[in-house]
Amino acid sequence: MTAQQDRVWTPWRSVFAFGIVSLAADMVYEGMRAMAGPLLGSLGASAFTVGIVTGAGEAIALALRLVTGRMADRTGRYWRLTFVGYAMTAICVPLLAITPFLGVAGLGVATTLILLERTGKAVRSPSKSALLAQVSKSVGRGRGFAVHKALDQVGAFAGPLLVAAVAAATGHLWLAFAVLAVPGLLSLVLLAQVQRRTTLSDEAAPAPAIGEQREPAKLPLAFYVFATSCAAGTLGLMTFGVISFHLVDAGLVGVAVVPVIYALAMAVEAVAALGTGFAYDRWRARVLYCLPVLIAIVPPLALADHLTGVLLGVAVWGLATGIQDSTVKALVADLVPSSGLATAYGVFAAFQGGAALIGGALSGGLYRDHLTLLVALVAGLQVLSLALLVITRRAVLRAEP
Incomplete structure (x- = not known):
């Protein structure tokens, strides 16, 4: 076995690693979503403002995928868009920890960071799903998406619990957001490993040359x-x-x-x-x-x-x-x-x-x-x-x- 072959993970290992990436990232953004309302309220937002901000965030996370999905297929930069999307979450959520110290600017900065985090979700989701579909093809796409979702849900549990525990133990909500930098960094480090050690199936179209674009396949x-x-x-x-x-x-x-x-x-x-x-x-x-x-x-x-x-x-x-x-x-x-x-x-x-x-x-x-x-x-x-x-x-x- 060559050194290159030894570096490549099996498809199941790559699927599992993708799931751990999502688990860590879910801890970050689900932890934020669980406490976004109280944070914005502490910064002076009304219930109406909280509804507008969180609703706009979810709309961005869904609607913008029309653009980012097509962008991924046109450029072939699935890994790059996935990494950028996760990085936006890993950076924006912990930065919410500084907003209570910004005075009157705190609410505006917090709103911007929350919307940017949701934009990151839209940036990465189509590319990540396309990569996962390719990686899991040989082991069964149903199994691949199932294992990924199950691990993803573990993060959805753990994130809010972590935020609640830190806030209860310290009495400081800002510190709970700061702690989320740890799973955020973990998600990026592991994603880099997944990219380095994963080989996509032969039918995965290669990225076009620099400066070139391709037309995505027509949807049936x-x-x-x-x-x-x-x-x-x-x-x-x-x-x-x-x-x-x-x-x-x-x-x-x-x-x-x-x-x-x-x-x-x-x-x-x-x-x-x-x-x-x-x-x-x-x-x-x-x-x-x-x-x-x-x-x-x-x-x-x-x-x-x-x-x-x-x-x-x-x-x-x-x-x-x-x-x-x-x-x-x-x-x-x-x-x-x-x-x-x-x-x-x-x-x-x-x-x-x-x-x-x-x-x-x-x-x-x-x-x-x-x-x-x-x-x-x-x-x-x-x-x-x-x-x-x-x-x-x-x-x-x-x-x-």
């Missing part, structure tokens, strides 16, 4: 059918914000218990990603037939007037969310040529983001006085989603040898 019709199917699902899958509002509004739990229930949903999400991801590599798109069914039964359960039903609904919500955030990406990779993957993930995120915005307004608006109508609309949307998913699977079968 089956991709748009599948994106529409998932958008219909997302439109019907209410946000946890509506569920948590119902828990408190109906007097089912106290405010302090809501984060515990959310943690339960995150745990279920990780398990769902692993289970359906491994199943996808065996049964392919048929595994996703369960997704519209799960989404359709969330509203009548999660908005029930008794705690047992709501907790069951939260578990089903976690199952659906886990499948949406992992296994569907494997099917996207099977539908689209490798040279158009980053573009596809950017477009897919835009479909999802638009549907989430409309769905949140729909569920929030109908929750109190029109619950029956909400349940019926969600069910109808899932019938459409399932029909489009069947069409997608047939297109995949026609394309396979």
